[in-house]
Structures are given as structure tokens and as C-alpha cells.
Amino acid sequence: MFNRPALVYRCDGTLDGLLCCVFESYVRKEEPMDILEEEGTLFPCREIETDPQKAARVARSLLKISQRVFDLVQEGMLSAMPGRGMVVYRFIRLAYQVGDKAALLLTNDTVATLHRWTSQLRHEAHLYTGFVRFTDWQGALVAKIEPKGQVLPLIAGHFAGRYPGERFLIFDAVHRMALVHQPGRTAILPVEDLELPPTTPEEAQCRRLWRAYHQAISIQERENPRAQRGHLALRYRGQMTEFQSDDPSGAPPKALP
Template sequence: MYDGSIAGFYCCVFESVYSRQIPCDIFVSHQAPYTLLPQKLITTDSQKAARVYRSIPLKISQQALRLVEVVFLSCMKQKELALLRFLLLAYRCNAKIMQMLAHPLVAPLLAAERHIRNESHLLRGFIRFADYDGILAASITPKNFVLPLIANHFITRFSDEDFLIFDKTHHAALTYQNRKKNFISVKEIEFSPASENENYYQALWKQFYNTVAIEARDNPKCRMTQVPKRYWENMTEMKDLL
């Protein structure tokens, strides 16, 4: 069991390497199931975490570090265990591990990485902001924890704006105010009703959206493939179609 942070996970790796034990699963402490199997609580120690963090680019590769960091944010089942077993293998194979795309311990991680990268790519387009007195706010319900991956895109794009992206699934939000970014943990955010001006622009957008479709080419199945239904609830122009 660990505290759910990436530093905590690195401490699990440390523990496993030096105790020469491989756990049968790794849990975030407040989500751990009741079990008769022996459990071990790994407390987060920043020095141990830093040693593991430094060892990855040193003994494996920079590319592997990126993979570990991204997969850690993904919604892959038992990702901690998968990452630990990957790292134990990688410490033996070194940089070559990143060529072993077909290895049973590597392939699932690459698939998880594709999944989260793909979701964050889609969300860069599908996020819809609404203007609340000059502050732009949006809600998302992603499967993966994509906020850290999309933050920079929106910060450079809207550098002079103040904005907020609320991740309902993971109860977290990215705020950007006075050119400062912050990740905060929140259960719920109440948005005040939209202003008249905001409603006007939403209506204009829906007008545009409905006009550009060419009736003779109607193809709802293709649209569904491109924008899976789970994104619709947060999109201005799709909400009404649900």
C-alpha cells in the first residue's frame, strides 16, 4: 500500500528492489481491499523516491522515464504492478527495453500510453469553455487523468486569460490565474448560471454547427466514431442530442 503519489510509487519500487520481493498487487492505501494476505505500508520518503527517479534515465533511458510518468496517470488496471514489473525488467535490459515493443510486460504499457495520449489529444479539441465574468471554465469527465498532459497546451494558447478546467472523474482542477498554474483537488464545483452574453455565443455556435453539416452526406455513425458518446455531455453543441 502506498499514498497514491508518484513519489510513493517510486518508494514501492525502491522497497521491491532492496527487499527482493515482488508484491502480488499494489494499492493506494485508502482504496486497499480487506484481505488475509500480508500487507505492507510503504511510507513516502523523498530521498528514496529521488534515487529511483534519477536511476531511470541513468540505467534505462529518458524515453522509459516518460513512459512511466505517463502510464502512472492512466486508467490502466493494476498500473503500479505493471510499472514495477516493467522497471525490474528494464533495470536488467537497460535502454534496449524500449525496442522490445512486443514483450508481454512492455506492450500493455505502450497500449495504456496510447490510450491516455489519444484521450488528451481529443480533449484538446473537445473541451468547451464558458465565460463567467471573464474567467473561462470547463468541465471534463475523462477516463485517464489527463490534466497534467493538456495543461501546457491551454496555458500557452490562452496565456493572457484566466481559466479553470474541472476534472469531474478525478475530482481535480487545473486553474490558471494571473499567469500562474495550479492543480487543486476538489470534490465539486458549482458553476453559476451562464450570462446572457454567454448564452448568445453558445447559440451562435450551435447555429454554425448545425448549418455546416451537409444533409446529402449525413453520416451519424461516422460522427459517433470520431466523437464517442462519453464526450458529448460536456460539449455545447452535442449536449442537446443526448
């Protein structure tokens, strides 16, 4: 039996941090009221230090249940949804009780919530495989994105496979992470900020040509802004070349598809 003290756990918000919360919960035989990443609670708080060895033990136990269960746990933490720590924790406890079928219990509120979050994450990752726009910087391709979820682990394989011989970097400005690739090696690293030097004349010309192409194929009489927003939400457009302008005032191009 687990005790249910009036106590919350606080971890660093990573997958390993959450798995360490699970480890401590089972060692202490207690179920926290909540799992937080930031300060700001009226209840007593237990700080859970991230220990890769403890996290690896819990990860192995989940993989013994099934890869599907582990993937839901991993993507649940990548979703960056508020309260995800406690939802994933409850799902792990359920998986320990009923095994692989925990992933299929969609009438369970915890499982349904986790599936909804991971579906949104995978959809956003799919969109970014088409929405990323690279800039040539000293022979390397660089892009900046602002996703809601932590999509870099999900899109890494796509871009590494598409550009295996290139050096490229995709910077997630929201979660302060960067996908870095060079031939034969890909990694995701923490990056606090990324500043690039001014655009070269060659790169500026390439951008102008790309925008001109998009304007040229646009049929003004058939433009449908409402339908466009349905397929390409406004929040994606800030880092897309075809929605930027040469105008120093920042005014968008007059005609875009």
C-alpha cells in the same frame, strides 16, 4: 536475489506512491505479489507511505537510464488502468536490468501492455485538445471534462501555450483534479468538486450562437451518425456545448453536424 513473499503493497496510486513502492521493494529485497490502491485483498498487506524524497531518488535513477523510460513510467501511472501499479513496477525492474532498451522490448508482455496504455492515454489527451469547451465565468474560462486517463498533465502545455494571457481552469471530474492557469503560472491541483453559479444571459446567448452555427453548417442529407460516433464518441459529448440544449427538458438539438 529478491524474496517473493505472499504479500501485497498498498499505496496512494500516484506516481510518487508507486516510486516509493519500488524504493521499499529494493530496500527490503522483496517483490510484492501486487500493488494496490484500495482495500480488498485476502493477502497480508504492507502500507507504503508516500515520501517525496524517496520518490525523487527513484525518479533520478530512472532519468539516468533515459527520459524515454521515465516518460513510460509516468504515463503508465497516468493511464488509470486497473493493475497499472504492478505493470509499471515490473517495467521499472526490467529497465534496471537491461537499461534503455527495456522501452523497445515490445515482445515482452509488460512492455507491450505499457505501450498500449500510454498510446491510449496520449490519443485521449490529443482528442481533448479539440473537445474542451470553455465557459466564461467572471472573466475566467472554465471547462469540465470526464476523461478515462489523467490527461491534464499532457494537455497543460497545449492550453497554456494557446491562451497564455488568459485565466482558465479545466476540471477533471473523474480524477478530482484541476488544471489552473493564470499568466505566467500553471498548476495541477486536487479539487474534490466544482460548482459554478447559474449561467449569465451573455454566456447563454454565446452558447446559443455556437449551437446555431453548428446546426447551420450541417448538411442534413449527408449526416452519418455512425461515422460521427467514430470520430467523436458519445462519452465526450456531455461537456460539449454543441451537443447541449436550451430545452429545459434536456432534449438535444434536432440537427447537429
